Amino acid sequence: MAKLSHIRNFAIIAHIDHGKSTLADRLIQLTGGLSPREMKDQVLDSMDIERERGITIKAQTVRLRYESETGELYILNLIDTPGHVDFGYEVSRSLAACEGSLLIVDASQGVEAQTLANVYKALENDHEILPVLNKVDLPAAEPERIKTQIEDVIGIDASSALMISAKTGLGVENVLEAIIKTLPCPQGEISAPLKALLIDSWYDLYLGVVVLVRVFDGRLTKGMRVRMLGADVAYDIERVGFFTPKLVDAEVLSSGEIGFLIAAIKEVAAARVGDTITEDKRACAVPLAGFKPVQSVVFCGLFPIDTGDFESVRVALGKLRLNDASFNYEMETSAALGFGFRCGFLGLLHLEIIQERLTREFNLDLIVTSPSVVYELVLTDGREIILHNPADMPERTEIREVLEPWIRASLMTSNEYLGAILKLCQARRGIQVSLSCVGSRTILSYDFPLNEIVFDFYDRLKSASKGYASFDYDFTGYRPCDLACMQILVNGEPVDALAMLVHRSQAEVRGRFICETLKELIPRHLFKVPIQAAIGGKVIARETVAALRKDVTAKCYGGDITRKRKLLEKQKAGKKKMRQFGKVDIPQEAFLAVVKMGGE
């Protein structure tokens, strides 16, 4: 058991691509957490999707053993945090479990808005911040300019910032020494009743629900009966331990330590993030502050393409939910689509990841209906309802007022991209709150309707700024809007899954764009297929998919029918990946494309 003075708990704050995961890899390597054979890139990003997209979705923790220059042994607990705006809530949890943060800044790109937002969150948690300039080996690196920028923008002393290259390993050893010298050790009372924070929980196929905890006071031991104060349930602890990042069992986790516990917890939802864990027979007096519950901001319907797959979708969603309490779902039925689920997500990236996991890990082909934010409707009879499904839109005459959610965004960019970004903000109905320049950077504050930024704003921003802009947001409240329900008719029949709630002023542009996109994605049929966008019976956009004119095999070689039959089977399989609406087959991609488009 380590003394509190020889423990350091720290998070890593960095913008996407600034080298956070690579630095984590190096620290693990240096302290011998994994042998060279076990090491792979971005070792903490364990999901396939995380590796492929190069992003961190789930926070990960790892315990490092470090022998200092003076020969003393320290325990360092590192929490790796997600970088994408959709997963900002994970950052807050990780920060609450630590006393300090490494602030990684790319030595050529400088501070980004999201880094800034996270640094402020860290400062709110009374963190000591250790600035680290990464990628100093690159020709474009300007460490002195970036140091000044850190001081100007964030207001912390950057004069002793470490200069490293996580990729080559340059200066990485100094990081470990700086952590023990600069960051504070945890405080706590080992003899006090157990008080531990539930940081995160996930479902492991072999272990069941694994709970990540930070012990503040007392000791958490194997066999102890603990109580989750918020949920008010007691469990017997089966195992405790930590990650190196391999799972290592221990007898006890003491005040100041971070580790895991395993008990007979059935599902992740029962282990509420932010809950306080204490000993059942000797409870702590005051629970920890905990976190705000996570709220879904984007909703959409998920329907199996093959209606027979409904049960499999239910099982798959249940399994994903075991591991990700941040999305929720309930059953939904649609006249055209049959049985499916209405699901809520943290953002569009979150939605895409869940959809992709359902397809990839569970081999399910799905129709994703047009996503929507949550609107508040005041009806003429005075009732207030919430609306996030176009199918539930009441008649226009029954609606007195529609309110939509607004957010305040902070954006940061190099001045050269400012023009493009201002144009984008304007196109998204943004209202400028403030604009300030620091050196060659501009910090913008804007109010936006959530609807305008939740779909593809982040992608557009990245392309408008060649990636040199960043973005973070908070909810501010609801404001009135003029909302319409736009129907998409394919071959004269409305397709529920494509119906969407749109701002009336943007309906025509969006309708046209959707018709054009569908025209490219709906395969040609034996007859021509008109595609129309309409609001309340009035057609506002139209395209036509021409009829197939020729599709015939000219010759078959010497009685080789097998090849033709294989081709037919392939075509049939392709058709199975489409859902028939009226007489028209619409492929999954068409629905996904509509999900992704926010309009120009």
Next chain:
Amino acid sequence: MTVELRGNFGIYVHWPFCASKCPYCDFNSHVRHKEVDQFRYAAALIRELDYYAVRTSGSGRRLESIFFGGGTPSLMDPRVVSKILEAISCHWSIDENVEITLEANPTSSDSLRFAGYRSAGVNRLSLGVQSLRDATLRTLGRQHDAAEALRSMELARLVFPRLSFDLIYTHPDQGEDEWREELSLALSLAADHLSLYQLTIEPGTAFYSLERSGRLVMPLEERGRTLFDLTQDLCLAAGLPAYEISNHARPGSESRHNLIYWRYGDYIGVGAGAHGRFFEKSVRYAASAFRLPETWLSMVEKNGIGLEQDVPLSPAESGAEFLLMGLRLVEGIDLDRYRRLSGTNLNPERIASLEALGFITRHKDGRLAVTVEGRAVLNRLIVELID
């Protein structure tokens, strides 16, 4: 089952060698720079025939057709053809009207062997003319020119009772007028049968690489359709209506061999890469041989047979194949036979909706057939019909 066995039996003999590989061809053809030991190959083909004689014995089949395809069978020594035909006649009872076809290239050197083939027993020649224009023949990588093709056709008409020739159309830059002129000339030269194939780009061919690199641009679908429609009209007017997607004949002069394929009859294939479909004890088999001639040869010499695959077909597979082949024919298919093969019926709603769109029709005798409109989009029709 007995119904399926009454006749409709043919033998396909594959000769896998060519003097050169054409850039559009994805058939099992190989160019060998060392001279091929033809009699060694013939011996192997005869061993395969011996093998199949056992598998098809006692079924009372009468052989209606023998087809020498390739590759280039007109590179075969006529004595080799003769030996193979003799072996076949030892094993099966042969229909008095048996059709014996050999595919030939219309080069002057191949023409020298025509008389030899005729005396070996070949009674129908299928000439790979491909085009009557020198420029097109060069594009298609053929070894003959138009004049040579004409001489070859003239000779073939004198030597063989029946003659067919092939043309390829819808190649890059081919205009409507150009094809009209070429096809009209072809129709004036036609004996009783014509095969008119639209060029398609197949993976693994030289044209495929050219197209992928952008150096070959295929005509748009709409032009393909226009040329296809024009072809149907001109052939019909000339008294050689289509009886299959790409095949035209004077009534009664259809290729009996290809009809066996399209009517989903029984056939065995001998030679490298050859395919067969046949019933054996009520089970329908799909057989195919190793494609590489040398591999095939060593397998046959070792085991007496060069099959790479020899698998029973499920009812669903047989049903699908029956549709794929049968609907290519203007005469269409017998729905009862479909039910017997597949164990299911076609969806009547699907039939009705495709009928309403004008793509399929019911003949007076109840057979289900694809209309002229439908033939141009047959692949899609079958997907719609079958699922």
